[in-house]
Amino acid sequence: MTLLHTTRVRRRRLGVAAAAAGLLATLLTAGPAAATPDPGDTPAKGTISSEQAAEARSAIKSGEIPGVDEIVHSDNIEHLANIPKDALKGTNSDLAFQGTYAFSGNYDGFRIFDISNPKAPKTVAQVLCPGSQNDISVSGNLLFLSTDSSRSDNSCSSTTQPATEKSSWEGMKIFDISDKSNPRYVAAVETACGSHTHTIVPERRNVYVYVSSYSPNATFPDCQPPHDGISVIKVPRKSPEKSAIVNFPVLFPGEGPDGGGNPGSPTNPGVSKTTGCHDITVLPSKDLAAGACMGDGILFDIEDPEQPKVIDRVQDNVNFAFWHSATFNQKANKVVFTDELGGGGAATCNAEIGPNRGADGIYDIVGKGDRRKLVFRSYFKIDRPQAPTEVCVAHNGSIIPVKGRDLMVQAWYQGGVSVWDFTDSSKPKEIGYFERGPVTLAQVTTAGPWSAYYYNGYIYSNDIAKGLDVLKINDRRTDPAKRVRLDELNVQTQPDYFDRE
Template identity: 65%
Template structure:
């Protein structure tokens, strides 16, 4: 059966395009803070990690640590200049990890861009000590094949180390450190007591058959992002032309137990999110690479969207079964880059609710408890940056953390307050640490 749309669109919402920089929202979401980017960290904002009263925001020029003890008045604690797109970020204890996926002259924070055709070029993982939030200290670099576009933190079962599942793609015969075929991920092991011993310990091949060869969908040459659910020994990978489900009970030897494709509507499998019970996966399609206007009538409701899959069966017989698509029900201007991007669950026992970034499409809160009929229950967005030309901007990641939504927008850090009474059962859980691609189970 061909996948059918399950958008929660309403005619009024879909037809309302705000003016340039005009803020519009549903009644249950409101902005309570915006802290603009500050030089030299005024490049593209990327992902967010959280720990205690701090938010850590990646930026193509490095990373910023914010004190969010008062969500309505975030304060910059420190800025670390360390260029190397896209600086995907995670934290664990006193350690912070950054992904470098642009060829650099060396592994230092003083490096400059350099062609990947040069053997000495460097890409990979950087490790920082953040025990002093006002003065992070760079302690280790680990080079990985094809760099590190994103990484996913997976704690070891014995608690003595963490693993980083490193995703990268686009190999070339011209790149000495990124040769095709590149059907693998790199696994970096970081001993917590001696992080300077961090090293690649495995490069498992996830696609022995080479993965999807490409047509309407990007050919698979690695993964873009992986989300792990360590408590359930599961991970879901968004791998360009393939979506995969993995068993990660052996942290150094993940096994693919199911694989799905959508050659009709998905262009680029970008990211994945489990529901709290691990019985569903939301995959996102980053049609246009984040730089195109895809939230319009021309593209329609099923492309550049989310796809909801149920996880059926048990053990190695678990399979991913498509149920529906979700896309924001508001039409965007042709000058706005808009596509499904990074989001997280909102803790609501018994329900499946997610908050998600859509670049200039803004922040959407939506319910996928009924896998076949997802619906939006809240939104917040700025109008287009320009009325005359397509301009990159908007929110890269929007995550729920301890009662508020934090968004790494290209205009800076946005903090949104949500009326949790509009989400029956929602709870302002007190997480002490949150890396969204390392899902943590919440309980009633």
């Protein structure tokens, strides 16, 4: 374990740091094709000008941004531990939790940590199973892993293979984790266009898996346009080898080869064309789900998990480029949608981009039943500017469970970890943060927290480059959450926290 020294710098205002003007000009005029979400197997890299590098060095010297790899944080955040990457060298991705274990996705496979002592997590197992994303969830003795890169077969020893070949494989892998030190690969289900992310809807006998995937192509035999829906997999807990797709509900019905989602550019310049969903969050206690679907945000009913039904759909063709993820508040009367401007490959936390683009969108849910509507209230974006080499983007986060408040912790890649309050939907505000300075000042680099989640009194952050971080927040506004305990947490399957106290 490596416990890194923590320091503080003074609060900075958005607008102090330099903007990566040349990179962003290319990014924002290229249209949806530039908004490829999440880093690929090779992290994003790009050059900056000597003037931009000089401005970044000046900002570091003045204390306006942290130095290279320097750790800074607000007074109410403690950095307890960092566990660097080990056998799995790929991009770290999502996190899931069960009891005293944390499960960390990595583009090369997944890692299991014993977090019974959050100050000193220990590695229990590392499983090599390449397949980009490796989005991860757990339920009982089962672990689910998404593969969103074209592979030669469904094994963990597969190699890359073009999606134009019919024999190529992408989809869901399922492991038995009854022995945490020795996970067993037990089943696989191929899904159209792979599985970029997935969301589980657990039941007593079965687990339903909603598979989000997108970007079809007429040259891909297993990923044909318009692909305006999601794959629904039914997994029998006692016989996971019998897992199978039971439905492919179309969420964006429409005639023609492009379906009925957001058409993107040139109709809506700079907005991603909707060809599926990026991520879905379900709230089983309320039979609700929210989908972040490229150019659209949707609210749908999952009372029948095999037949999800869309209730409302919204677009933001002014400030949102790519609807990335969704989070409900505990009362299920709000949804936070994130915009992955630049697809996780550009520096977007700066004055040139501003506070409304590449931000979170906060929506109230008004009305009842099938007449419920998503009503926009405001944007939230971190106001701590980043160096022009730092890929910064709104990414995965979770609710911090406090009655009477809407609090959230969220990852922002090299923007770090932000804790913020959206109790007043129209006036969100940051109340704490943790971040590292740029990885380098030589080139644009993908790094920083992919996921930042609150679990049983602590914040766990999966840093793309640096490994697992454990944080603790000490603040009167968040302290009541320390009493809430869960047996299991998959953030995209939001629990009813207070029924479990």
